[in-house]
Amino acid sequence: MTSPDWARDALTAVIDRVTVTESEVGARFPLFAEPDSGRWTTTGRGSWTGGFWAGLLWLRARYSGIEADRSAAARCTARLAPWVDADTATRGLILWYGTALASHDAEATALRERAARSCLEAMDPELGLVPWGSALGGPRLLARADGVPGMVPLLAGAGPEGATAAGAHLHRHLELCLGDGSEHRSWTQPAWRFDAGPGWQPCEDPPQGWSRGRAWLLLAVADALHVPTPSGPWPEPLAAAAEHLLAHGAVLDGPFVPHADVSRPDGPLDTSAAAITAVALLKLARLPGPRTTECAHRAAAILRHLVGTHLSGPHAHRPAGMLLDGCYDAGRGTAVRHELVWGDFFLALGLAALTGSVDITKV
Numbered sequence: 001m002t003s004p005d006w007a008r009d010a011l012t013a014v015i016d017r018v019t020v021t022e023s024e025v026g027a028r029f030p031l032f033a034e035p036d037s038g039r040w041t042t043t044g045r046g047s048w049t050g051g052f053w054a055g056l057l058w059l060r061a062r063y064s065g066i067e068a069d070r071s072a073a074a075r076c077t078a079r080l081a082p083w084v085d086a087d088t089a090t091r092g093l094i095l096w097y098g099t100a101l102a103s104h105d106a107e108a109t110a111l112r113e114r115a116a117r118s119c120l121e122a123m124d125p126e127l128g129l130v131p132w133g134s135a136l137g138g139p140r141l142l143a144r145a146d147g148v149p150g151m152v153p154l155l156a157g158a159g160p161e162g163a164t165a166a167g168a169h170l171h172r173h174l175e176l177c178l179g180d181g182s183e184h185r186s187w188t189q190p191a192w193r194f195d196a197g198p199g200w201q202p203c204e205d206p207p208q209g210w211s212r213g214r215a216w217l218l219l220a221v222a223d224a225l226h227v228p229t230p231s232g233p234w235p236e237p238l239a240a241a242a243e244h245l246l247a248h249g250a251v252l253d254g255p256f257v258p259h260a261d262v263s264r265p266d267g268p269l270d271t272s273a274a275a276i277t278a279v280a281l282l283k284l285a286r287l288p289g290p291r292t293t294e295c296a297h298r299a300a301a302i303l304r305h306l307v308g309t310h311l312s313g314p315h316a317h318r319p320a321g322m323l324l325d326g327c328y329d330a331g332r333g334t335a336v337r338h339e340l341v342w343g344d345f346f347l348a349l350g351l352a353a354l355t356g357s358v359d360i361t362k363v
Helices: 005-025 047-064 067-078 091-095 106-121 151-156 159-178 211-225 235-247 271-284 292-310 341-354
Strands: 029-033 040-043 142-144 191-195 199-202
Touching: 005 029, 005 040, 005 047, 005 292, 005 341, 029 047, 029 341, 040 047, 047 067, 047 091, 047 341, 067 106, 091 106, 091 151, 106 151, 106 159, 142 159, 151 159, 151 211, 159 211, 159 235, 211 235, 211 271, 271 292, 271 341, 292 341
Parallel strands: none
Antiparallel strands: 029 040, 142 191, 191 199
């Protein structure tokens, strides 16, 4: 794949924004930033998004080659350690994306291995998944689309038993969110609650039209197709799930940036869903198949649109390199046109893949 000038220039702007953010947030973790000023709302422990900030710092370290940047990334990653034993399936988001780019860093590798073992211990064999958990509040026995990405490669790193658990975790979520495979739904049910009597019941929040739900599932399937596994029911069902996700929801032929809730065309957009989708498509484009070229072209087109339409340029009152028009929570009206730290991460990751800075199949 060629390395276009626009992608290199945009990656430079996003990496420069990382340095500006670092000076503002200090030892805290950025969550979302005001679109007019670029001022961040932060968290002390990182919540479910802390790994994306660490990942951005590792991307900066790769980009710059500066030892001080590498040290800053390592310090941030070390602050993710309390999440290793936290009761949450978002450990995939936190501890995979927070460490996957930390090549040749022994501490980050050890942290990822500890997290993999801890998640394996949390696997519920009766439910066939790692439950959503109670660490972020609310019911514990949930299955959510955002509990799958990152968790698949993280679990798979725990040896053959971990790879088997990763497959079960992914397939149970696909069965719930998409259907059982024999008759996939044309829509996504992104969250389910388990009750002892009736079993799995759909949740109203997030809604069926949640654009990140489909994006997270596509990313998880793309991840799994690149993870070596023991013999088991992986390739065919995963290929079918990938095809279903590509064929529905206008992934390949709809708007480059979906609405945060696709059932609300009058609602806010979500550029973070677009960035996640672009990275998933880049991963799928590295696999043999009839859609390889189509996925590659669509991913590049999404990224170019994000850069040309939603990435902030020089401005008197806000920094350049902000991916604007992300939506944290449309239903609650929280940060509905903001810069989101995970949106920045997936945009930067996609641009780094386009420019040859990162092997997208390893992250």
